[in-house]
Amino acid sequence: MPFNQKPQKFNANINTVEIGCGDKAIKLGGECTFPFYTFDAPTENAPKVGVEISDMGLINVPGIQEYYAGAATMAEIAKKAEAMEGADFVCLRLEGGDPNGADKSIEELIAVVKEVGEAVSCPLVVEGCKNVEKDSELLPKVAEALQGKNVLVLSAREEDYKAVGAAAGLAYNQKVGAESAVDINLAKQLNVVTTQLGVKAQDIVMNVGSAAVGYGFEYVVSTMDRIKGAALSQNDNMLQMPIITPVADETWGVKEAMASEEDMPEWGPLEERGISMEVQTAAAVLASGSDAVILRHPKSVATISKMIKELV
Amino acid sequence: MFKVTFKFENGEDVTTFAQEGEILLEVARKTNVAIDAPCSGNASCGKCKVKLVAGEMNSPKTRHISDEEYAEGWRLACVSKLTGDVEVQVPDIASAYRSRMKVADLSSKEEIAIFDQAKSDVEAAGITLKNSLDIIHVTMDEPTLDDTMPDNERLMRAIKRETGVKRVRLPYSALRKISVVFRENHFDVQCIVRRTANDIFVYDVYGRDEKVVIGGLAIDIGTTTVSALLVNMQTGEILGKASAGNGQIRYGADVINRIIESMKPGGSEKLQDAVVNETINPMIEQMCRSCGFSPLHIYRMCIASNTTMNHLLTGMNGDPIRMEPYIPTFYKTNSLFASDIGIRVNPDAHIILAPNIGSYVGGDITAGTLVSMLWNRPEFSLFIDLGTNGELVFGNSDFMMSCACSAGPAFEGGDISCGMRATDGAIEACTIDAETMEPSYSIIGDEGEKPIGLCGSGIIDVISELFRTGIINPKGKFVREGKRVRHDEYGMGSYVLAFEEESGTVKEVEINEVDIDNFIRAKGAIFSAIRTMLVSLDFDISMIDDVYVAGGIGSGINMKNAVRIGMFPDIPLEKFHYIGNSSLSGAYTMLLSKEAEQKCYEIASNMTYLELSTVPSYMDEFVACCFIPHTDTSLFPSVTEQ
Numbered sequence: 040m041p042f043n044q045k046p047q048k049f050n051a052n053i054n055t056v057e058i059g060c061g062d063k064a065i066k067l068g069g070e071c072t073f074p075f076y077t078f079d080a081p082t083e084n085a086p087k088v089g090v091e092i093s094d095m096g097l098i099n100v101p102g103i104q105e106y107y108a109g110a111a112t113m114a115e116i117a118k119k120a121e122a123m124e125g126a127d128f129v130c131l132r133l134e135g136g137d138p139n140g141a142d143k144s145i146e147e148l149i150a151v152v153k154e155v156g157e158a159v160s161c162p163l164v165v166e167g168c169k170n171v172e173k174d175s176e177l178l179p180k181v182a183e184a185l186q187g188k189n190v191l192v193l194s195a196r197e198e199d200y201k202a203v204g205a206a207a208g209l210a211y212n213q214k215v216g217a218e219s220a221v222d223i224n225l226a227k228q229l230n231v232v233t234t235q236l237g238v239k240a241q242d243i244v245m246n247v248g249s250a251a252v253g254y255g256f257e258y259v260v261s262t263m264d265r266i267k268g269a270a271l272s273q274n275d276n277m278l279q280m281p282i283i284t285p286v287a288d289e290t291w292g293v294k295e296a297m298a299s300e301e302d303m304p305e306w307g308p309l310e311e312r313g314i315s316m317e318v319q320t321a322a323a324v325l326a327s328g329s330d331a332v333i334l335r336h337p338k339s340v341a342t343i344s345k346m347i348k349e350l351v
Numbered sequence: 352m353f354k355v356t357f358k359f360e361n362g363e364d365v366t367t368f369a370q371e372g373e374i375l376l377e378v379a380r381k382t383n384v385a386i387d388a389p390c391s392g393n394a395s396c397g398k399c400k401v402k403l404v405a406g407e408m409n410s411p412k413t414r415h416i417s418d419e420e421y422a423e424g425w426r427l428a429c430v431s432k433l434t435g436d437v438e439v440q441v442p443d444i445a446s447a448y449r450s451r452m453k454v455a456d457l458s459s460k461e462e463i464a465i466f467d468q469a470k471s472d473v474e475a476a477g478i479t480l481k482n483s484l485d486i487i488h489v490t491m492d493e494p495t496l497d498d499t500m501p502d503n504e505r506l507m508r509a510i511k512r513e514t515g516v517k518r519v520r521l522p523y524s525a526l527r528k529i530s531v532v533f534r535e536n537h538f539d540v541q542c543i544v545r546r547t548a549n550d551i552f553v554y555d556v557y558g559r560d561e562k563v564v565i566g567g568l569a570i571d572i573g574t575t576t577v578s579a580l581l582v583n584m585q586t587g588e589i590l591g592k593a594s595a596g597n598g599q600i601r602y603g604a605d606v607i608n609r610i611i612e613s614m615k616p617g618g619s620e621k622l623q624d625a626v627v628n629e630t631i632n633p634m635i636e637q638m639c640r641s642c643g644f645s646p647l648h649i650y651r652m653c654i655a656s657n658t659t660m661n662h663l664l665t666g667m668n669g670d671p672i673r674m675e676p677y678i679p680t681f682y683k684t685n686s687l688f689a690s691d692i693g694i695r696v697n698p699d700a701h702i703i704l705a706p707n708i709g710s711y712v713g714g715d716i717t718a719g720t721l722v723s724m725l726w727n728r729p730e731f732s733l734f735i736d737l738g739t740n741g742e743l744v745f746g747n748s749d750f751m752m753s754c755a756c757s758a759g760p761a762f763e764g765g766d767i768s769c770g771m772r773a774t775d776g777a778i779e780a781c782t783i784d785a786e787t788m789e790p791s792y793s794i795i796g797d798e799g800e801k802p803i804g805l806c807g808s809g810i811i812d813v814i815s816e817l818f819r820t821g822i823i824n825p826k827g828k829f830v831r832e833g834k835r836v837r838h839d840e841y842g843m844g845s846y847v848l849a850f851e852e853e854s855g856t857v858k859e860v861e862i863n864e865v866d867i868d869n870f871i872r873a874k875g876a877i878f879s880a881i882r883t884m885l886v887s888l889d890f891d892i893s894m895i896d897d898v899y900v901a902g903g904i905g906s907g908i909n910m911k912n913a914v915r916i917g918m919f920p921d922i923p924l925e926k927f928h929y930i931g932n933s934s935l936s937g938a939y940t941m942l943l944s945k946e947a948e949q950k951c952y953e954i955a956s957n958m959t960y961l962e963l964s965t966v967p968s969y970m971d972e973f974v975a976c977c978f979i980p981h982t983d984t985s986l987f988p989s990v991t992e993q
Contacts, residue, residue, distance in 0.1 A: 197826065224975040224982045231982075232824045 046079045047072070049271040053330070054241050054279050055084065058128065058191050058214055059162025065127050067244060067330045068281030073267060074328050075350045085351040087127040087331040088321075088344045089164055090120040091287045094135045094143070094151045098291065098335070102310055106337045113151050114158035121159045123337050125344025128162040130193075130285070130333045131155050136168035136177055145177050149184050156185050164216075164333070166193040166285065175199035179206030182213045191283070194218030194246050197225070200233050208238030216283065221248035221258045223265045223278070230277045243280045244331075251290045252320045263328035281330035290316040291335060314338050322346060356438040357384045358404060369433055375401070375408065376428040379441075380601050383629070386441060391603035391612060392429035396766070399428040406437035417839060442858060453774060454641050455592040463589050466580065469722040469936035470587055470943070476727045478946045483545045484554075484565050484584045484650060489513060491538040502529045510542070510551055518550045522699045525553050532556045543650060545701075554650045554699055566590070566649040568696060569942045570631065571715060571935035572656035572664060573597060574606055574739040575763040576772055577630050578935050581638045584651065587943050591638035596772060598629035599663065604760045605739055606659035610669040622663045623692065632695050649696035652689060653942035655705035655934040657713035657740065665692055677710040683952060703941055703948055705934075706955040709962075711755040716742045717955045718937025721947060723899040723930060726751060726954055730896035733881065735919075736933065737762045737807070737902035741877045744958065745884055745895075751954070752888065754961040756880040761873035762807040762902060767866045769804040769848075769858075776803030776855050778848065780907050783816035788833040790816075790848050793907075801855025802848065805862065808908045810870055813862055815912035817846060818979050825979040827867035837861075874918035875976035881920060882976070882986075883969045884961055892920040892986065901933035914990065917980030921987040 048071075055069035069083030097107050097116070106123070110116045120129045133148050135141040152165060165181050167174035178192050179202055193216035195203035200217070208215040215238055219225040226247045234240050247263060250256050263282060270278040290296055296313035298306065306312060317339040321332045325347070334340050355378055357365045367382040376399055379386045390396035397415025403424035410431035412421045426439075455462045474480060491509045492498060500508070503526060507519040521529075532540055536558035543565055545552040557563050565584040570577065574597060581591035599622050602612040613619045639646050654661065658679050662669045665687060667680040683706035690698040705714030716736055720726065723734040727748055734744040741758035744751055764770030764777070771777050775796035783790050792809070794800045805813065817823045822831045829836055829844030838844050845863035854860045885892060898919065900908065910927040913919045919927065930936070940947040963969045975982040980990045 201830070222974055224971070224978070227982050228826060228978050231978075232826055232828075235824060236830075 044078065047076070048079070049274075051271050051274040051279065052083070053267075053270060053281050054243075056191075056214055056241060056244050056281055058164070058189060058244075060187075060189050061160065063161045064189070065162050067283065068279075070330075071271065073271070074326055077351060082351045084330075085347050086325050086329065088125055088340055088347070089128040089130045089283075089331060089333040090123050090126045090340055091130045091132055091285070091333050091335050092116050092120050092155075093132045094148060095141065100291075100310055100313060100336065102314075102338060103336055113154045117155040117158040121161045123340050125340045126161070127331075127344075128164055129155070129159050130164040130166060132166045132288070133168050133177065133181075136173050137170050138173055139170070140168070145173075145180055148177060149180050152181050152184050156188055156190075162190070163188060164191040164193060164283070166216075171196065171198045175202035178203045179210075182207040182211040185213065186211050189213065191216055191244055193283075193285070195229070195233060197229055197232075200229060201236060204233045204236050204238050208233070208242050209236070213242075215243050216246050217243050217280070218246040219248060221250070221262050223247075223262050223269065226262070226266060227269075227275070227277050230280060234277070240276060240280065245280045245282045246284065247282055249284045249286065249289050249320070249324055251293045251295075251316055252323055253295075254289075254293060256320075256323065259324065260327045263324065267328040282328055283331040283333070284321075284324045284329040285333040286317060286321045286324060287333055287335035287339075290320050314342075318342050353433050354436045355382075355433065357382070358438060358440045360440075360442070371433055373433050374429065375410075375426075375431040375433065375437075375439070378433070379428060384441065385596075385601055386428050388429060388601055388603075390429075391608045394427060394430050396604075397427065397768070400425050400442065401428050401431075402426075402440040402442065404438040404440050406435055408432060408437055409434050453594050454637050455594075457589060457592060462592060465931040466589060466936050466939055469930075469933075469940055472722060472724050473940050473944065473947055473950075476724060478940075478944055478950060480587060480940075480944045480947075482584060482651070482943055482945050483547060484567075485544055485546050486541050486563055486565065486585075487514065487544055487551075488541050488559070489539075491533070491540075493538045502533055505538075506533075506542075506553070506556075510544075510553070514546075514551060516546075516549055516551050520550070520552045522553070524698050525555055529556050532558060545650075552699075554697060555648070564590075564644070564648065566644060566646075566696075567942045568635065568649050568652040568700075569935060569938035570652065570654045570656075571718075571932055571938055572626065572631075572654060572660045573715070573763075573934070574609075574657065574660060575600060575604070575760060575765065577626070577634065578932055579631070579634050579638065580935065580939055581635075581642070581644065581649070582939065582942065584943065590644060591642045593634045593638045595630055595634055597660075598625035601625070604765045605757075606657065607673050609663060610659060610673045613663055613669050619663070619666055619668075623666045626660075626664055627693050632693075635695060646696050649689075650700050651703070651942060652694070652696065652700055653703040653705070653938040653948075655714045655718035655938040655941075657715050657738075658707040658710050659713075661704055661707070661714060672710045679707060679710050682707045682955065705938060705941060706952055708753060708955050708958055709755075709960045711740060712742055712753050712958075712960055715934035715937075716744065716753060717951050717958075718941060719901050719930075719933035720744050720751070720753075720954050720958070721937045721951045722933050722940060723901070725899070726950075726957075731890070731894055732897045732899060733895050733920075734899045734933075735877065735881075735901065737877070737900065739763060739765070741873075741880060743877075743880055743884060745888070745890075746958075751958045752884060752961055753958050754880055754884050754963050756876040756963055758873040758876045759869065761810065761870045764804065764806050764810075766869045766873075767805060767810060768863060769860045770810065770866070771804035771806055773806035773808070776800055777806035778802050778804070778809035778813075778860070779806055780909065781809055781812040781816060781848070783813075783820050783822070785820040788820065788822060788831070788835055790835070792848065801853070802860045803855045804860060805848070807902075810862070810866075811912050811916065811918065812909055813846070813848065814867055814870055814979075815909075815915045817862075817867075818916060822846065823867065823979075827871050827979065828864055871916075871977050871979065874913075874916055875973055875978075877918055878920070878981070879969060879972040879976040880963060882972050883963060883966050886968070887961060887966060892922065895920060895922055896926065898922070898927045899930050899933070900927060901930050914987070915980060917976065917978070917987060917990070921980075921989050 053068035578594040705718040849860040
């Protein structure tokens, strides 16, 4: 019997969210198929890859140090990140703002944000320090400082969505990242309350949470898979926001990427392990439904962007 | 030794003595001063607040007490150690629980309408309201020097002659009475007996002309509330009705904490004593006094209660109920008498226990199912008992399935900072003006009663109204500002229903985000249980023909509001029926009718039990339900329309 292909047609699309300005602007989402199901319909916008940099400087990984060699200021680092092969956007993480860490002042951080904002012409994503109290003060200031640049602000969470959502989505016309903890219902609930605040659904990008592969990753797969399923097959417009997944943050902190070669000689070279974790996790979240990933290592960025090109 | 004085707003001071370092809550428990401590003294619930009037205690400030409150003298009783003589004020909201036994005024038809309804429902199903208790008249020859048979043999022989039974039994309590009663009445007497085919058991003897009423007692023992009916076993007439907080409440708000408490040395006795001697016996006394009836004339009882409650009542080992694989001592037992557990009625009174189905679906549900009449209809009905545990039964005359979910004590006012039982001073209904955000409410009690707290139906109304008026978002967080909306130092929002000057207690009546969150979990537990059970049967919500809601949540539960917050399925409101305390009305019909009792055993053995914790999708469903009305709004089309 000959193979008779029946395309799986959905009468719904993931929202298209544009980030950045000018000819370097990118579009996230827009698809009406499951991830990489190009045999059902062409993929509207290929998934995007972002490069993560931090206000705390570069991590001590030779390949990363080498790539950014000579870059002394945040502006220079950002320019290098933008120029990375396969990079679609830059993500600035303000981890130094964490009150339990370096506890940098908001003024100090906003200066970094402005410096990076002026240095790059590609789309910019800014991530807070993850502390709810600090972020609810810091992120509105970020949104204000980058007015007109159409950036994505990560993240509004259940605890601070009012402050972050109102500033980024309403007052300063940026895009709002809505972050929840690996649960389809919590993701939808946050989208509902954020839109009730007045933020347009088309201005929201979800970060539904992630994990490094092997670290409870089944939950991540099932959550993303079910979100795409509900968005497309049930036309649930409170789940039709594209998904962005900060991968680097998860993968560079696990023991596979940190245990030294002296301790774990049988595991092989440290840097390769870190890249491997980053690449595997990124590939898996993309296959599960992410519309964008955020990575750190130049090799990971190159590998994943090549994978996307070949699959779309 | 230090002197400890407990002061009350309405009531006399209680004074006791205690050692240095003793915990105030423990001292209160020993002295029978009821301080509400749902978490059983773990400093986690924050409900055992008392106010220092004089003296000092070693009492750390906890997260439940603001700086301002601490300065005013508010302390948590469970963390307060004695360091000297002390006087504390116990606020009304905390003591409202046990105290306030309520003997109902039966002149109002409403009080008994629900029981009349239950009675006529079971009769309509072909069950005769007949029990084995009876009065028989016995005329004996008076003894003479030629007829020297002793009194007891004379009675037994006369009864055998008149009734034709082969065996007559005369217990000690009746034996003691006959000599005097026979002689005062010239051996012409009436006997209260239990008749079976070949056997008569004599409970009591009375003179020929005495007006004799066979008393019976139906009791519902809830985790939070105990209610009882005193009835005439022959006519079914209700002679008295009373309710009170379960005296065990000071040992924990939920069944698990109670079981843990019962496993401590002497714990089983303490818990049995709390429910029997502090709760049931005083209720019997007061009810009997109010209608001039002797407790000794109560010859039979029927008790409906959850599995833990009937185990603690009977002094059984409750520990296996809470431990896997959750096996109780009994589902049903016939061998229990009032004297066994110290209930002060006729010592030979037999206790019928409504049968349990599992460790978490007990006799309160089988009795409730009996009077919901679910088992007698071809249509699919859903029976919901809203208590500290929420229990559901779904089915019809062909099948029945039950499940239990842990809703927590929120429906009865527990876990809510200003929550209370549905008793005097409780706000039972509320509306909020969308523009001014001002509340208007009705309060249980006499006219002019000031609000002290919120009972279950009031909480449903308040949350539904806060949501309707856009003051809270679907997550239960405050999103509108106004005079009555406040935020504490940590940003937690609250809505003030009654400012201090408007309320009937020393504190304001308010509802905060933590309360709302607790309630959303409770309603989420109920609705996710409904969904999970129906989905497991491959049923859709639209296939529910009728919903019967029972429980002590307050009689005026507003179904529209309950649907709006996503607690009950969005089906036409006329399909909802509030059937009151169905556990009590079930016990009432089982007491009056042997056939009803048998039916209840039959229901229990025919019901399938679904253990929700073994259903993988339950947790997911629960998270989806913790949203007003629901994350999947298509399940609540009527709410979305508004």
